[in-house]
Amino acid sequence: MISLKGIRKIYQMGEIEVKALDGVDLEIEEHEFVCIMGASGSGKSTLMNIIGCLDRPSEGSYTLDGSDVSSLTSRELADIRNRKVGFVFQTFNLLPRMTAHRNVELPLIYAGNNDKERKKKTALALEKVELSDRAKHKPNEMSGGQRQRVAIARALVNDPSIIFADEPTGNLDSRTGLAIMALFQKLHREGATIVMVTHEMDIALHAQRIIHLKDGKIIGDERVKKSRDAEAEFLAVADLDHDNLSDAISKHE
Amino acid sequence: MNITEGLRQSLDVIRGNKVRSFLTMLGINFGVGCLIAISVVGLAFRDSVNSEMGRYGSTLLWVQTNWRAYASNESRIYMSGRDKKYFESALPGMISIESIFDANYTVSYQGNTTKTTVMGVEPAHFDMFSVHMEQGRLFMDDDLINKRAVCILRPDIAATLFEDEDPLGKMITINDRNFKVIGITERMGQGFISDGSDNNTIFVSQDYVATRIWGGRDIRYWFLIMKFDILENVDLAQERITHYLNSKYGKLRGEERFQIERLDTYVGMVDKILNIITVLVLVIAIISIVVGGLGIMNIMLVAVTERTREIGIRMAIGATSRDILVQFVIESISLCLLGGGTGIIFGASLAAIACAILKWKFMISLSIVLGALFISTSIGLIFGIYPSYKASKLMPIEALRSEV
Structure with a gap:
C-alpha cells in the first residue's frame, strides 16, 4: 500500500544542510498498525508528514496505492488528504470557533458531500468515538481526551484507508492516553491501516510493528510479538483507581 | 467549498471579531453612504426641477431691458x-x-x-x-x-x-x-x-x-x-x-440693449452646479471606499497570518488551495457587503433627512441599491484577492507548524 524508496528530506538552514530524512526505504501493507519511534529530531514526524502527503520529499520515490505521489498536483494531493488519509495530531488541531459536529463535518464539506450525507456521516463518526452527546460543544468546552476523540472522528469521517497519528497521546494523561489507544486498536480491528508516531515504548507496544528511526535513517523494523491490549489495561487502571480510592479514603463521619 | 459554507464561516469569523470587523467596514460604510446619499439627493433634486419644469414648461423665454x-x-x-x-x-x-x-x-x-x-x-x-x-x-x-x-x-x-x-x-x-x-x-x-x-x-x-x-x-x-x-x-x-x-x-x-434669457439655460446652470457637487462627493466617496478597501486588505492580511494554523489544519483535512482562496475572498466580500449594506441604510437615512428638509420627493431606486452592492462586492474581491491568494499558497505542513 505504501512504498518508500530512497526518501530524503533536506532542509536548508542558512549555510547548514539539515538531513531530516536520509535515505528511507519502507513498505507498509494494508491493515497494518505501525508505530514509528525515535527521539526528537530523528525525523519521525517528517517521515509521517511525507507519507501523509502533507510534505514532499526532496529526493526518492513514494508510491501510495500504486500511484506515484511526486507526480501528483497539489489539487490531487489535497484530494488524497481528504479521502484517502485521516490525520490525528498531538495538539488535536481542532478549529476553536466550531462545535465538535462542525469540526468533524469539515472534511465532508471539502469532499463536496451534500447536507444529508454530511449529517449522517458526521453523526456516525461521533458515535464511533462515543461523543454523540458532545456534538454541540466547542473544543474549549471539552476535556483533552474528548478533543482528541473529536479529532479522531474527523479523521475517520471520510472513511479513509489510512489513519496517521502524530503523538496522539502526547498531550493526554496516561489513562486518557490508554482510552485513545483502545480506540485506535478498535479501529484497527475494524480494518483501518494505522501509522502512528510516538516516542513512548508503552504506547508503541500497542501496535503490531515498530519502526525505529535515528538521524533520519531506519535503524530497526520489528514485529511486536504480542501487542498490548489497551482496552484491558484501561479497565485495569480504572478498576485500580476505584479500589485504591475506596481503600485510601475513609469518609468523614 | 460551496458559497453557503463560505458565508457561514465568514459570519462566524465576523461574529468572533466584532469590534475589529466593525472598524474595518467603517470606510466602506462611509463611502457607500456618501454614494447613496448623493445619488438619492441628486435624483430628488432633478425630480423637483422636472416637476417645476412641468409646471412652467422648459420652453420659457423672456426679454428685458438690459x-x-x-x-x-x-x-x-x-x-x-x-x-x-x-x-x-x-x-x-x-x-x-x-x-x-x-x-x-x-x-x-x-x-x-x-x-x-x-x-x-x-x-x-x-x-x-x-x-x-x-x-x-x-x-x-x-x-x-x-x-x-x-x-x-x-x-x-x-x-x-x-x-x-x-x-x-x-x-x-x-x-x-x-x-x-x-x-x-x-x-x-x-x-x-x-x-x-x-x-x-x-x-x-x-x-x-x-x-x-x-x-x-x-x-x-x-x-x-x-x-x-x-x-x-x-x-x-x-x-x-x-x-x-x-x-x-x-x-x-x-x-x-435687451437681454434674452431662457429657462432651460437656468436649469442647465443649476444642473451644472449639482454636477460639480456630485463630482466632489463622488471623489470623497471613492477615496473613502478605496481607503476602506485598503483597510479590508490590511485586516485580511492580518487574518491570514493569525489563522495560518487554521489554514494548515484545513489543508491537512483536504482543503485545496482554491478552497482556501474562495474562503478568504468570501470573508473579505462579506465584510465589504456588511459595510456596503449598512452604508446603504446610512446614506438613505441621510438623503431622507435632506429630502424632508428641502421638501423634495424621496425616491430610492433598485439600481442604486444594486449598484452599491455591486461596488461593495467588487471592493471585497479586489482588495481581498491578494491576502486570499497568499493564504492559498501556503504549504500545508509549514502552515500547520505555525505557532501564531
Whole structure:
C-alpha cells in the first residue's frame, strides 16, 4: 500500500544542510498498525508528514496505492488528504470557533458531500468515538481526551484507508492516553491501516510493528510479538483507581 | 467549498471579531453612504426641477431691458406695443406672450397707508407663475372688457391694509384711484422662477393701467415673457428677437440693449452646479471606499497570518488551495457587503433627512441599491484577492507548524 524508496528530506538552514530524512526505504501493507519511534529530531514526524502527503520529499520515490505521489498536483494531493488519509495530531488541531459536529463535518464539506450525507456521516463518526452527546460543544468546552476523540472522528469521517497519528497521546494523561489507544486498536480491528508516531515504548507496544528511526535513517523494523491490549489495561487502571480510592479514603463521619 | 459554507464561516469569523470587523467596514460604510446619499439627493433634486419644469414648461423665454448697459441718468429704450405685436406674429410655436408692468405706488384703505409694488399683469400671468388663490377670484375677461378697476392682493399687504377685516369687495386707493379687491392669493411658495412679486404685491390688470393710468398712450414694456411649444422654437425665437431688436434699436457701446434669457439655460446652470457637487462627493466617496478597501486588505492580511494554523489544519483535512482562496475572498466580500449594506441604510437615512428638509420627493431606486452592492462586492474581491491568494499558497505542513 505504501512504498518508500530512497526518501530524503533536506532542509536548508542558512549555510547548514539539515538531513531530516536520509535515505528511507519502507513498505507498509494494508491493515497494518505501525508505530514509528525515535527521539526528537530523528525525523519521525517528517517521515509521517511525507507519507501523509502533507510534505514532499526532496529526493526518492513514494508510491501510495500504486500511484506515484511526486507526480501528483497539489489539487490531487489535497484530494488524497481528504479521502484517502485521516490525520490525528498531538495538539488535536481542532478549529476553536466550531462545535465538535462542525469540526468533524469539515472534511465532508471539502469532499463536496451534500447536507444529508454530511449529517449522517458526521453523526456516525461521533458515535464511533462515543461523543454523540458532545456534538454541540466547542473544543474549549471539552476535556483533552474528548478533543482528541473529536479529532479522531474527523479523521475517520471520510472513511479513509489510512489513519496517521502524530503523538496522539502526547498531550493526554496516561489513562486518557490508554482510552485513545483502545480506540485506535478498535479501529484497527475494524480494518483501518494505522501509522502512528510516538516516542513512548508503552504506547508503541500497542501496535503490531515498530519502526525505529535515528538521524533520519531506519535503524530497526520489528514485529511486536504480542501487542498490548489497551482496552484491558484501561479497565485495569480504572478498576485500580476505584479500589485504591475506596481503600485510601475513609469518609468523614 | 460551496458559497453557503463560505458565508457561514465568514459570519462566524465576523461574529468572533466584532469590534475589529466593525472598524474595518467603517470606510466602506462611509463611502457607500456618501454614494447613496448623493445619488438619492441628486435624483430628488432633478425630480423637483422636472416637476417645476412641468409646471412652467422648459420652453420659457423672456426679454428685458438690459439695465447694466445704461449709465444712471441715460434714457432707456423699452419695447413697444408694435414690438410685442411683431413677436406675436413672427415667432412660430408661441403659446402665450405676457408683459409685466410694475411700479411703486402709495396705497391706502381707510386710515392705513403704505407704499408697495403694484404689478400690471395679464390674465395668463397667474397660470404661468402658478399663483393660486386663497380667497376670491382671478381677473376675468368680463373685468377687462368693462375696464373694471379691480385688484388682487398678496396676503401680507392684505393684512397690512385690512388687519382683521375681510378685504373681499372692499375698495382700496392706489395712486388716488379706487380699486375693488376681488381676491387674495396664497402665500408664495418657493417656485423655481419668480415674476418678481413678493407677499406685499398688488396685482392689477395691465389693460386697465394702459388705458386708464397711461391714458391710452402706447405702453412701453421693459419685460416680455413668452412660452413656446418646443425647444427648437425657443432657439428660433431667440435668434429672431436678437436680430429684430438689434437691427431696430442698435447696440449701445457694443452692448445689447435687451437681454434674452431662457429657462432651460437656468436649469442647465443649476444642473451644472449639482454636477460639480456630485463630482466632489463622488471623489470623497471613492477615496473613502478605496481607503476602506485598503483597510479590508490590511485586516485580511492580518487574518491570514493569525489563522495560518487554521489554514494548515484545513489543508491537512483536504482543503485545496482554491478552497482556501474562495474562503478568504468570501470573508473579505462579506465584510465589504456588511459595510456596503449598512452604508446603504446610512446614506438613505441621510438623503431622507435632506429630502424632508428641502421638501423634495424621496425616491430610492433598485439600481442604486444594486449598484452599491455591486461596488461593495467588487471592493471585497479586489482588495481581498491578494491576502486570499497568499493564504492559498501556503504549504500545508509549514502552515500547520505555525505557532501564531
